[in-house]
Each structure stands twice: as structure tokens, then as C-alpha cells.
Amino acid sequence: MRIDISQKVILPLLGAACVLVVWSIVSVTVAPDLPSPGRTWRESQRYVLEPFFKDGEMNQGIGRLAFYSLVRVGKGFALALAIGTPIGFLLGLSRRFHQSFDPIVQFMRPISPLAWLPLGLVIFQKSEPAAIFTIALCAMWPTVINTAVGVRSISPDYLNVGRVLKLSRVKTLTRIVIPATLPYVFTGYRLSLGLAWLVIVAAEMLTGTPGVGGFLWQEYNSLVYSHIILSVITIGAIGFVLDRLMGLVEARVRID
Amino acid sequence: MAYLEVRGLRKSYGTRSGLTAVLGGVDLTLEEGEFVAVVGYSGSGKTTLVSLIAGLIAPDRGEILLEGVPVTGPGPERGIVFQQYSLLPWLSVRGNVALAVDAVNPGLPASERRRITDEFIALVNLTPAAWKRPRQLSGGMRQRVAVARALAMRPKLLLMDEPFSAVDALTRATLQDELLRIWGERRSTVMLITNDVDEAILLADRIYPMTPGPDAVLGPAIEVGLPRPRQRRHMSLEPAYQKARQALVEFLRAARTAR
Ligand SMILES: Nc1ncnc2c1ncn2[C@@H]1O[C@H](COP(=O)(O)OP(=O)(O)OP(=O)(O)O)[C@@H](O)[C@H]1O
Ligand SMILES: [Mg+2]
Numbered sequence: 456m457r458i459d460i461s462q463k464v465i466l467p468l469l470g471a472a473c474v475l476v477v478w479s480i481v482s483v484t485v486a487p488d489l490p491s492p493g494r495t496w497r498e499s500q501r502y503v504l505e506p507f508f509k510d511g512e513m514n515q516g517i518g519r520l521a522f523y524s525l526v527r528v529g530k531g532f533a534l535a536l537a538i539g540t541p542i543g544f545l546l547g548l549s550r551r552f553h554q555s556f557d558p559i560v561q562f563m564r565p566i567s568p569l570a571w572l573p574l575g576l577v578i579f580q581k582s583e584p585a586a587i588f589t590i591a592l593c594a595m596w597p598t599v600i601n602t603a604v605g606v607r608s609i610s611p612d613y614l615n616v617g618r619v620l621k622l623s624r625v626k627t628l629t630r631i632v633i634p635a636t637l638p639y640v641f642t643g644y645r646l647s648l649g650l651a652w653l654v655i656v657a658a659e660m661l662t663g664t665p666g667v668g669g670f671l672w673q674e675y676n677s678l679v680y681s682h683i684i685l686s687v688i689t690i691g692a693i694g695f696v697l698d699r700l701m702g703l704v705e706a707r708v709r710i711d
Numbered sequence: 712m713a714y715l716e717v718r719g720l721r722k723s724y725g726t727r728s729g730l731t732a733v734l735g736g737v738d739l740t741l742e743e744g745e746f747v748a749v750v751g752y753s754g755s756g757k758t759t760l761v762s763l764i765a766g767l768i769a770p771d772r773g774e775i776l777l778e779g780v781p782v783t784g785p786g787p788e789r790g791i792v793f794q795q796y797s798l799l800p801w802l803s804v805r806g807n808v809a810l811a812v813d814a815v816n817p818g819l820p821a822s823e824r825r826r827i828t829d830e831f832i833a834l835v836n837l838t839p840a841a842w843k844r845p846r847q848l849s850g851g852m853r854q855r856v857a858v859a860r861a862l863a864m865r866p867k868l869l870l871m872d873e874p875f876s877a878v879d880a881l882t883r884a885t886l887q888d889e890l891l892r893i894w895g896e897r898r899s900t901v902m903l904i905t906n907d908v909d910e911a912i913l914l915a916d917r918i919y920p921m922t923p924g925p926d927a928v929l930g931p932a933i934e935v936g937l938p939r940p941r942q943r944r945h946m947s948l949e950p951a952y953q954k955a956r957q958a959l960v961e962f963l964r965a966a967r968t969a970r
Binding site: 610612613615616618619620621622626630631634635637 | 765785786787789790791814
């Protein structure tokens with residue numbers, strides 16, 4: 456029990472303290488423009504302590520900004536799953552489909568969000584759908600690939616059970632293929648959510664929409680550097696929490 | 712014509728290192744209600760033979776006739792207990808058995824199918840564990856579920872591929888006794904694959920020894936003259952037991968040295 460507390464609480468706090476020390480040293484030595492931890496806190500206090508105030512489009516509490524970003528990520532993520540899951544199953548199930556579309560998947564996967572976003576703006580003419588389009592397009596690949604791998608690694612024993620019972624195609628899919636693949640699918644979902652959150656900052660910076668990323672870019676342009684750090688910490692914290700939450704969901708569907 | 716006729720069955724697998732001829736012309740017959748065992752060394756091709764009769768793989772040559780009808784693919788009339796646990800881990804004991812019951816009785820009302828499912832779970836003494844997942848069960852319990860699932864298909868022929876080889880000796884004895892009881896009650900037609908000579912003699916009416924591969928074949932069937940119902944105790948002292956055992960062991964030993 457003692458060891459548990461020291462390992463789970465004290466050591467991570469020690470790590471965080473080290474980072475604060477390094478940050479302080481860097482801010483007084485090599486980078487005088489970088490606000491120190493104390494100054495960052497003083498200038499960010501209101502955004503954290505009153506997270507839902509709203510003084511203007513871009514001057515809002517960090518809770519409100521995070522909420523905008525989360526809604527946007529939620530939409531993009533949902534779209535990524537809605538498109539990525541069926542594509543993943545098709546890639547895993549059909550050799551023909553795999554031969555036709557796997558090269559395209561491998562080709563599109565490494566394309567950066569920075570490249571998709573302008574294209575989204577050209578297609579949709581508005582920043583909001585362009586941002587969601589970019590998030591979906593960048594975030595869906597882990598779902599696609601994990602689902603396809605999951606389908607391909609189903610034990611032939613399970614499929615043989617279905618063959619002996621002469622299950623119909625639909626029944627084989629719903630009773631055997633989908634349940635056997637589910638753990639892989641949810642690993643894909645967790646990775647996709649991480650990517651979606653990674654993309655949101657870039658999308659908001661480029662489109663200037665209100666949200667944590669948009670706020671970060673605006674404060675950089677207004678030379679309020681402490682708010683950049685506030686945004687960075689917020690992005691990290693939310694990303695961490697999202698990953699943990701998806702991890703819990705993933706653990707629930709894990710069967711063995 | 713016999714209930715099950717297997718004639719001149721040949722099967723090779725193509726691998727990267729060339730072609731391995733596993734079965735080199737297997738002949739076998741099984742009468743309705745008969746319990747036949749096939750005994751052979753590990754790797755001789757027993758699972759291959761079962762997969763062929765189940766229709767999961769196709770032979771290179773030869774034919775398999777069940778009630779005179781050629782086997783062309785898998786089907787629930789040839790229920791199978793796989794060598795590895797092949798229970799679906801996301802389904803409970805009930806779910807696994809119900810999958811088979813629902814698949815072979817699509818016309819029955821749900822309540823009736825539920826009753827049949829319960830009946831087969833009770834048959835293998837798993838009613839208290841009916842809602843457990845396979846991973847919560849011991850190895851012996853899992854094999855019971857696999858037996859219940861295969862029986863629930865109400866197969867004309869029950870294929871069992873080393874069903875008890877993965878469990879400890881004590882559990883194995885219990886499962887064998889249970890299988891004896893169930894077979895005594897229902898008189899299904901069974902083909903049991905095993906590498907355990909004593910298991911074969913305890914359970915079977917006739918035993919086919921299998922030569923080690925490549926090109927494995929079955930030796931002449933050995934009749935087990937033991938009366939039924941059989942009791943495990945004192946059986947090893949009976950002359951019929953010793954006769955069958957000697958014939959089997961001798962054939963297997965000679966087949967191995969002939970390689
Ligand atoms: N799908 C396959 N592809 C290639 N070779 C195979 C395949 N399945 C089995 N074999 C080979 O065929 C031979 C017989 O295998 P099989 O599984 O039928 O033996 P077995 O008698 O069931 O063995 P065991 O008692 O260990 O279960 C082995 O040499 C094995 O390596
Ligand atoms: Mg085998």
C-alpha cells in the first residue's frame with residue numbers, strides 16, 4: 456500500500472516538479488520571453504478559476520474554449536468511426552476490396568492535417584465543416600487498419616464453428632466476426648481519438664475558430680505568451696483524460 | 712453399405728518446403744449407433760482425418776459417404792468437438808450451446824429452443840455454470856461445454872478430436888465416465904480420436920489404429936469384446952481388455968518401427 460502511494464502519486468509529482476524547475480531555469484536564462492511558471496499562473500488565473508466566463512469571441516474561460524474544441528473533435532471523431540469502421544471490415548473481409556483499396560489507404564494515411572485543411576476549405580467554403588472533415592480524414596486510419604487486422608486475425612477455429620453450424624453470412628458476421636473483432640476495433644477507436652485531438656489544434660489554428668487551438672494562436676499573435684502555455688497544458692490534460700476514458704471502454708470489450 | 716463409409720481417402724498439404732502427404736488412402740466404416748475410436752501417434756494425421764469427415768477441408772482423393780450421401784462440406788449433422796477449445800469466448804456457456812440449438816432448430820419457438828439448450832447444459836452437469844464465460848471455467852468444464860454444443864446439433868455422427876487430451880488425468884477419467892453415461896443414454900454414433908490406448912478401449916466398440924505419417928493409413932479394426940455398461944474399475948483385469956490392448960500396442964509399435 457505504501458509503495459503504491461509513492462509510485463502512483465509521489466513519483467509523478469516529482470517528475471512534474473523537475474519539469475517546473477527546468478522551465479523556470481530556461482525562462483530566466485536562455486529564453487527571457489518565455490513566461491516563468493509563476494507569471495503564467497498569475498496571468499492565467501482568471502481563465503482557470505472562472506472557466507466559463509465570456510468577454511468576447513476569443514476571450515473566454517478555458518472551460519468554454521475546451522468545450523468548443525471537444526464538440527468539434529466529437530463530431531470529427533464520430534464521422535471517422537462512421538466511415539472507418541465499415542471500411543475496416545470490408546478490407547478485412549473481402550480480398551477484392553483489400554486489393555482495390557489498401558494501396559489508397561496506405562497512401563492517404565501519412566498525409567498531414569495541414570495538407571487536408573486547405574482542401575477542406577476549398578470543398579466546403581466554411582471553416583467549421585472543413586475542420587471536421589480534416590479531423591475525420593486524419594483520425595480514421597487507426598480505426599480502419601485495426602479493424603481490418605482484427606478481422607484477419609480471427610481464429611479459424613471460431614469460423615469453423617460457424618461453418619459446421621451452417622450459419623448464414625449475416626449470422627456469421629453478427630455472431631462471430633464482429634464480436635471477435637471488437638477488441639481490435641476499440642483499440643483503433645482509442646488511437647483515432649488521440650489523433651483527432653492532435654489534429655484539432657492545427658485545424659483551429661488555421662481556421663481561426665474559437666477553441667483551445669484558436670485561442671492559442673490568437674494569444675501568440677497578441678504576444679500573450681503565458682496563454683500559449685495555458686493552452687498547451689489544457690490540450691495535454693484533455694488528451695490525457697480522453698485517452699484514459701477510451702482505455703476504460705477498451706478494457707471493457709477485451710474478452711481474454 | 713455402412714452408416715459411414717470412408718474409402719481411399721488421401722490428403723496432402725502443400726507447404727513452402729514442398730508437399731507433405733499426410734493421409735495415404737484411409738478406409739473406415741462405422742455402423743449406426745456404434746462407438747469407434749481411432750488411435751495414433753501425435754502428428755500422424757488424426758485431425759486431418761476428422762476435418763475431412765467434418766467437411767472442413769476437401770480430400771485429394773477418395774470419398775466419404777454418410778448414409779450413402781457424399782460429404783461435400785461442413786454441416787451440423789456431423790457435430791464436432793474440436794481439439795483446441797473452440798468455444799466462443801464472448802458467449803456464456805448458455806450462449807455457446809444456444810448458438811448450436813438455434814442454428815439447427817430455426818423453426819422451433821424460442822421457449823422450446825431455450826428448453827433444449829437447458830437440457831443439454833444439464834446433460835453435462837453445467838447448469839450451475841450456465842451463465843459463466845469460457846475463461847471463467849476450468850479446462851474440463853470447457854470441454855464439457857464443447858461436448859454439449861456438439862450434441863446439441865443432434866448430429867447423425869459425433870466427431871471428437873482428442874477431446875480430453877488437454878485436461879489432467881483425474882479430470883480426464885471423470886469426463887470419460889460422463890461420456891460413457893451419455894453415450895449409454897443416447898446411443899449416438901461416435902468417432903473418437905485419441906492418442907490414449909486405454910481411453911479407446913474403455914469407450915469404443917471398435918478401434919482403428921493409425922500408422923504414423925507420412926502417408927498414414929488405418930490398420931484393421933480391433934474389436935473390443937468388453938460387455939456394456941462398462942465400469943472403469945477392474946476392467947484392466949479382464950482378458951478381453953488385455954487382448955485388445957495387446958493387439959493395439961503391437962500394431963502401433965510395429966507400424967512405428969516400419970518407418
Ligand atoms: N494446414 C496444414 N498445412 C500444412 N501442414 C499441415 C496442416 N495441418 C496439418 N499439417 C501437417 O500434417 C500432419 C498431420 O497433422 P494432424 O494435425 O492431422 O496430426 P494429428 O494426428 O492430429 O496430431 P496431434 O495428435 O498432435 O493432434 C502434421 O505433420 C502436420 O504438420
Ligand atoms: Mg490433432
